[in-house]
Amino acid sequence: METLEAIKKRVSVRGYLDKQITDADLDKVLKAGMQAPIGRGKYYDMHITVIQNKDFLEKIDNLTDRLIFYKAPTLIIVSARDDGHGLDKENSACVMENMTLAATDLGLGSIYLNLVIGLIKDNKDILKELNLEEGFVPVAALGIGYTDGEFEPKDHIIEVTYIK
Amino acid sequence: METRDVIKKRNSIRKFKDETINKDELSKLLEAAECASVGHGYYDKMHLTVVQNKEVFDKFNEVIKEDTGKENSLFYNAPTLIVMSTNIEEDLLAGQCVGTMGENMLLMATDLNLGCVYIDTFLESIKKDENALKLLDLPEGFRPIAAIAVGYMDMPSVPKNHKIEVNYI
Numbered sequence: 001m002e003t004l005e006a007i008k009k010r011v012s013v014r015g016y017l018d019k020q021i022t023d024a025d026l027d028k029v030l031k032a033g034m035q036a037p038i039g040r041g042k043y044y045d046m047h048i049t050v051i052q053n054k055d056f057l058e059k060i061d062n063l064t065d066r067l068i069f070y071k072a073p074t075l076i077i078v079s080a081r082d083d084g085h086g087l088d089k090e091n092s093a094c095v096m097e098n099m100t101l102a103a104t105d106l107g108l109g110s111i112y113l114n115l116v117i118g119l120i121k122d123n124k125d126i127l128k129e130l131n132l133e134e135g136f137v138p139v140a141a142l143g144i145g146y147t148d149g150e151f152e153p154k155d156h157i158i159e160v161t162y163i164k
Numbered sequence: 165m166e167t168r169d170v171i172k173k174r175n176s177i178r179k180f181k182d183e184t185i186n187k188d189e190l191s192k193l194l195e196a197a198e199c200a201s202v203g204h205g206y207y208d209k210m211h212l213t214v215v216q217n218k219e220v221f222d223k224f225n226e227v228i229k230e231d232t233g234k235e236n237s238l239f240y241n242a243p244t245l246i247v248m249s250t251n252i253e254e255d256l257l258a259g260q261c262v263g264t265m266g267e268n269m270l271l272m273a274t275d276l277n278l279g280c281v282y283i284d285t286f287l288e289s290i291k292k293d294e295n296a297l298k299l300l301d302l303p304e305g306f307r308p309i310a311a312i313a314v315g316y317m318d319m320p321s322v323p324k325n326h327k328i329e330v331n332y333i
């Protein structure tokens with residue numbers, strides 16, 4: 001798919017089929033994430049966790065009554081170690097945006113998730129199971145899978161000022 | 165260009181020709197930014213400032229030099245800067261919403277064969293200087309987080325193969 005088309009087609013998908021994505025697609029999405037720009041080139045301060053284990057996903061789903069990852073069959077968590085410059089959020093978002101665009105390009109549904117991260121950070125058990133290296137903190141999560149239903153891209157508007 | 169090729173091709177360009185990108189290229193970059201995911205759909209809490217003014221750039225370079233003692237322009241004298249600002253209070257959300265917009269613009273620029281780089285550092289000096297900050301003419305309550313420097317490349321584009329560690333559960 002052309003870049004502008006993928007960028008325009010990307011939409012938050014909030015309903016997934018109970019069908020796992022292929023390992024080949026997962027690999028393409030992860031590789032796309034790795035090619036993101038990272039402040040000061042500190043790729044070693046980033047970490048990706050792929051969760052596809054049904055029991056573990058259910059445990060996360062049960063953290064609250066609300067749907068927090070819309071039962072996506074794959075949850076990709078991006079964690080980062082802040083080097084004191086506070087770039088961990090922007091870095092994680094660049095990785096996330098690449099992954100969500102790669103998913104769109106592959107015809108998969110995806111969604112950027114923060115709510116689930118807050119809940120995971122508050123739960124010592126689950127955090128421990130992520131087995132992150134010392135100093136790494138989960139920043140963002142991507143739900144990904146086959147779309148259940150139609151999700152139409154929306155037209156968003158951001159205000160622009162020109163200084164010429 | 166195919167999305168997957170653009171993602172692989174993107175890399176930071178830090179030397180630009182003097183000529184400014186054209187209107188069509190600029191509008192595609194801004195369109196790409198608007199298509200990014202933004203938490204809670206807070207698009208009205210995001211703001212973009214396109215800077216293409218020599219006097220503003222000169223003032224920025226002067227302020228950067230005073231603050232850091234560095235001669236070289238921390239925005240690489242790019243002929244266009246697109247500054248991303250927000251009035252979202254929580255840094256955690258603010259930074260992420262800027263990052264998604266920024267990456268969309270970088271990919272769009274790469275697709276258009278433009279050179280680009282994501283920059284944060286120069287803003288540290290700008291934010292410290294009230295007069296320099298005023299030149300951005302931001303709406304009340306907004307603060308700049310980062311910028312995209314963009315222009316025609318004056319150095320070769322050399323994509324790198326970056327690796328991030330992954331574990332599977």
Ligand SMILES: Cc1cc2nc3c(=O)[nH]c(=O)nc-3n(C[C@H](O)[C@H](O)[C@H](O)COP(=O)(O)O)c2cc1C
Nearest residue numbers: 037038039040041087090091175176282283284285
């Ligand atoms: C949040 C963030 C901040 C960055 N800040 C700067 C900066 O201030 N100056 C700069 O030259 N590059 C900056 N970069 C670019 C990175 O140094 C660059 O992406 C990284 O070294 C990888 O190289 P590549 O982009 O060529 O793949 C930044 C990137 C990100 C994501």
Ligand SMILES: Cc1cc2nc3c(=O)[nH]c(=O)nc-3n(C[C@H](O)[C@H](O)[C@H](O)COP(=O)(O)O)c2cc1C
Nearest residue numbers: 011012112113114115116201202203204205260261
């Ligand atoms: C940092 C960030 C966090 C988000 N967290 C959530 C979330 O926890 N739950 C959710 O349903 N959507 C979440 N979203 C998705 C946004 O709500 C969505 O991108 C926005 O409403 C625009 O809709 P669109 O993505 O379909 O264009 C998040 C997006 C971003 C960038």
